[in-house]
Amino acid sequence: MASSNDVDVIVLGSGAGGLTAALAAAQSGARVALYEKADLLGGSTAISGGVPWMPLNHHQDELGIEDSRDEALTYLKALSLDRMDPAMAEAFIDGSRDTVKWLEDSTDLEFSIIPMYPDYHPEHPGGKPHGGRSLDPGLFSYDKLGEWKTKVAKSRRSAHLKITDTTLGGGTGFLDPETQKHREENDLRGCGAGLVGPIIKALLDLGVNLNVNAQATDLLIEDGRVSGVRVSVDGVEQTVRARKGVVLATGGFEWNPDLVRSFLRGPMTSPAGVPTNTGDGLLMAMRAGASLGNMAQAWWVPTVEIPGDVAFGQQRANLVNRERTLPGSIFVNGKGKRFTNEASNYNALGGAFHQLDSTDFSYVNLPCWLIFDGRNARTYGSFGTPPGQPIADWITRAPSARALAEKIDVDPDELEHTIDRWNGFVARGDDKDFGRGKSAYDRWSGDGNYRFTVESTLGPIDEAPFYAVRVHSGTLGTSGGPRTDTRGRVLDTTGAVIPGLYAAGNVAAAPTAMAYGGAGGTLGPIMVFGRYAGTAAATD
Ligand SMILES: Cc1cc2nc3c(=O)[nH]c(=O)nc-3n(C[C@H](O)[C@H](O)[C@H](O)COP(=O)(O)OP(=O)(O)OC[C@H]3O[C@@H](n4cnc5c(N)ncnc54)[C@H](O)[C@@H]3O)c2cc1C
Structure with a gap:
C-alpha cells in the first residue's frame, strides 16, 4: 500500500556517489529521498581533498592540454595489473567530460585544473607528467545552504583550504592569517566541502528530501524486485518504498573489522574516512544476491x-x-x-x-x-x-x-x-x-x-x-563491493541485473579496479557512475 513518504528513487548515503545519483535522478524528474546514516551529510567526500580525476575534461581545451580516450584507457590499463573490466573503464572515460560539464551546469561548482599536478604514474603510457586531469572544486560559501550549513561534515584541518593549500595538493597546509580570516568570515570551504556543498544546494533547490540520522538497515524485496528500504530515522524504524529504484551509495566497509579481516588482501589498521562506513550497503547487496568484485582492494x-x-x-x-x-x-x-x-x-x-x-x-x-x-x-x-x-x-x-x-x-x-x-x-x-x-x-x-x-x-x-x-x-576507503554494469545496475551471481537495485561509489566494485590514475582517482569514477546510477534508477 502506498504511503506518503513513498518516492520514485531512494538514495542511501550522501558522499559523492549518493549526491550525484540523487542529482541525476531528480533532474530526470524523479521524486527522490536521500537517507544518510550519520548526523551530518557528506561522508568521507566532505572531509576529502575533493579532487576528481577527469580525463578529457573541457578545461583542458582552455589550457591547450592534449588528452585522448586512447591515452586515458591505455594509462588505466597499464595501472590495473589486468584486474580492470575494460567496459567499466571505458564507461568512466566516456562519461568523464560530460560529467564535469553537467556538474558545472547543474550546480554552483566551477572546476579548474590544478596547475601541473602530475598523474600518479605519469611515465606510464598515456600518463600526464604536467597534469590536466585532476580538478579543483574551488571554494563554496556555506552561507548559501541556510539551515543545512551546520549539517555537513567538516574537516577541522582542511575546511577552509583549497586543494592547492593542502599537503595533498602540493601546499604547506597553512594559510596566511588574512586569507584564513576572510574564508572563515564568509564560511568559504574548499576541498571536499567545496565539492559537496554546491551539490547539496542543487538538491535542496530541486526539492530532494534529505534525511540525516537515517540508517538504512535492509532492502525491501518484493516479487524479485528491490522496492524500497527499511530505514531507522532518529531511531524510529520505517519502511519506505521506491517506485523505481534504490541506489546504494553507503561508502566502503573500512570501519567494519570483520569485513576488513575477511576481504582485504593485507593489513589495514587505520581508516581515514568517516566511521559510519561500516559496509552496510555491501551486506544489503549480499543479502539481495549481488555478485561481488574487487573485494581485496582499497584506496591505500x-x-x-x-x-x-x-x-x-x-x-x-x-x-x-x-x-x-x-x-x-x-x-x-x-x-x-x-x-x-x-x-x-x-x-x-x-x-x-x-x-x-x-x-x-x-x-x-x-x-x-x-x-x-x-x-x-x-x-x-x-x-x-x-x-x-x-x-x-x-x-x-x-x-x-x-x-x-x-x-x-x-x-x-x-x-x-x-x-x-x-x-x-x-x-x-x-x-x-x-x-x-x-x-x-x-x-x-x-x-x-x-x-x-x-x-x-x-x-x-x-x-x-x-x-x-x-x-x-x-x-581512504575500500573499493570492492557489488558488481554493476556500465549504467550502475547491480548484477547478481549469474550476471543478470537485480531489478530496482543500483550502486555507486566505494560501496560498489570500483570501475577502475586497483588503478588509481592520479589525484582524484576515486572521486572521478564515483561521480561519473553516481550520475549513471541515478539516471538509470529514475528512467529504467
Ligand atoms: C582525508 C581524505 C582525503 C581524500 N581525498 C581524496 C581526493 O582528493 N580525491 C579522491 O578521489 N579521493 C579522495 N579520498 C577518497 C574519497 O574521499 C572517497 O573515495 C569518496 O569520498 C567515497 O565516496 P562515497 O560516496 O563512495 O562514500 P562516502 O563519501 O564515504 O559516503 C558514504 C556515506 O554513506 C553513509 N552510510 C553508510 N551506511 C549507511 C546506511 N546504512 N544508510 C545510510 N547511509 C549510510 C555514510 O555515513 C557516508 O556518509 C580522500 C579520503 C580521505 C579520507
Whole structure:
C-alpha cells in the first residue's frame, strides 16, 4: 500500500556517489529521498581533498592540454595489473567530460585544473607528467545552504583550504592569517566541502528530501524486485518504498573489522574516512544476491595517528603525504631498512605494506617508521606544527640515529647504515635503491621551492635531533563491493541485473579496479557512475 513518504528513487548515503545519483535522478524528474546514516551529510567526500580525476575534461581545451580516450584507457590499463573490466573503464572515460560539464551546469561548482599536478604514474603510457586531469572544486560559501550549513561534515584541518593549500595538493597546509580570516568570515570551504556543498544546494533547490540520522538497515524485496528500504530515522524504524529504484551509495566497509579481516588482501589498521562506513550497503547487496568484485582492494594510504587527535569520535588517521616526500626524511621497517620509494603515490604504497616474508611469515615492512632530522623539522614543520615552531612532544626524538634506533626498537647498526647509504645517494642526486625523485610525481609533494627537480625530495638526514614517527597501513576507503554494469545496475551471481537495485561509489566494485590514475582517482569514477546510477534508477 502506498504511503506518503513513498518516492520514485531512494538514495542511501550522501558522499559523492549518493549526491550525484540523487542529482541525476531528480533532474530526470524523479521524486527522490536521500537517507544518510550519520548526523551530518557528506561522508568521507566532505572531509576529502575533493579532487576528481577527469580525463578529457573541457578545461583542458582552455589550457591547450592534449588528452585522448586512447591515452586515458591505455594509462588505466597499464595501472590495473589486468584486474580492470575494460567496459567499466571505458564507461568512466566516456562519461568523464560530460560529467564535469553537467556538474558545472547543474550546480554552483566551477572546476579548474590544478596547475601541473602530475598523474600518479605519469611515465606510464598515456600518463600526464604536467597534469590536466585532476580538478579543483574551488571554494563554496556555506552561507548559501541556510539551515543545512551546520549539517555537513567538516574537516577541522582542511575546511577552509583549497586543494592547492593542502599537503595533498602540493601546499604547506597553512594559510596566511588574512586569507584564513576572510574564508572563515564568509564560511568559504574548499576541498571536499567545496565539492559537496554546491551539490547539496542543487538538491535542496530541486526539492530532494534529505534525511540525516537515517540508517538504512535492509532492502525491501518484493516479487524479485528491490522496492524500497527499511530505514531507522532518529531511531524510529520505517519502511519506505521506491517506485523505481534504490541506489546504494553507503561508502566502503573500512570501519567494519570483520569485513576488513575477511576481504582485504593485507593489513589495514587505520581508516581515514568517516566511521559510519561500516559496509552496510555491501551486506544489503549480499543479502539481495549481488555478485561481488574487487573485494581485496582499497584506496591505500599511509597514515599517522597523533595521540589525542580525534575526529568523528574516533582516532583520526592523518594522511602522510608531504612529510614522507620532503628532503631529509625516509621510511624504514622494523629492521631499520628502507624498503620503497617514499615519494611514490600513497595508493601504491599499500603494496609495500602488504609484502610478506615467506621464511619468518611476517609482514616485512610493518611496523614502519618515518625518520627525519632536525633540518627537515626546522624547515618544514611536522604534523600540524608550522616551520620554526617546536616539534610536538609525542614525536620520538634522540640526539643520534643510534639512540633513536634504541628508542623505537630497531637495530642501531642497521639504521645508521641505512641513513649513511641514503646520504650517499642524496650527495650523488640518485637514489640507487628505489629511484626516489625520478618520476615527475615524486617531485610534486616535496619542497615546493625545488618543485620540478630531485632536490624537492632528496635531502640528507644528518642534523640532530633525529625524529621517528610510527606510520600505519591505512585507507581512504575500500573499493570492492557489488558488481554493476556500465549504467550502475547491480548484477547478481549469474550476471543478470537485480531489478530496482543500483550502486555507486566505494560501496560498489570500483570501475577502475586497483588503478588509481592520479589525484582524484576515486572521486572521478564515483561521480561519473553516481550520475549513471541515478539516471538509470529514475528512467529504467
Ligand atoms: C582525508 C581524505 C582525503 C581524500 N581525498 C581524496 C581526493 O582528493 N580525491 C579522491 O578521489 N579521493 C579522495 N579520498 C577518497 C574519497 O574521499 C572517497 O573515495 C569518496 O569520498 C567515497 O565516496 P562515497 O560516496 O563512495 O562514500 P562516502 O563519501 O564515504 O559516503 C558514504 C556515506 O554513506 C553513509 N552510510 C553508510 N551506511 C549507511 C546506511 N546504512 N544508510 C545510510 N547511509 C549510510 C555514510 O555515513 C557516508 O556518509 C580522500 C579520503 C580521505 C579520507
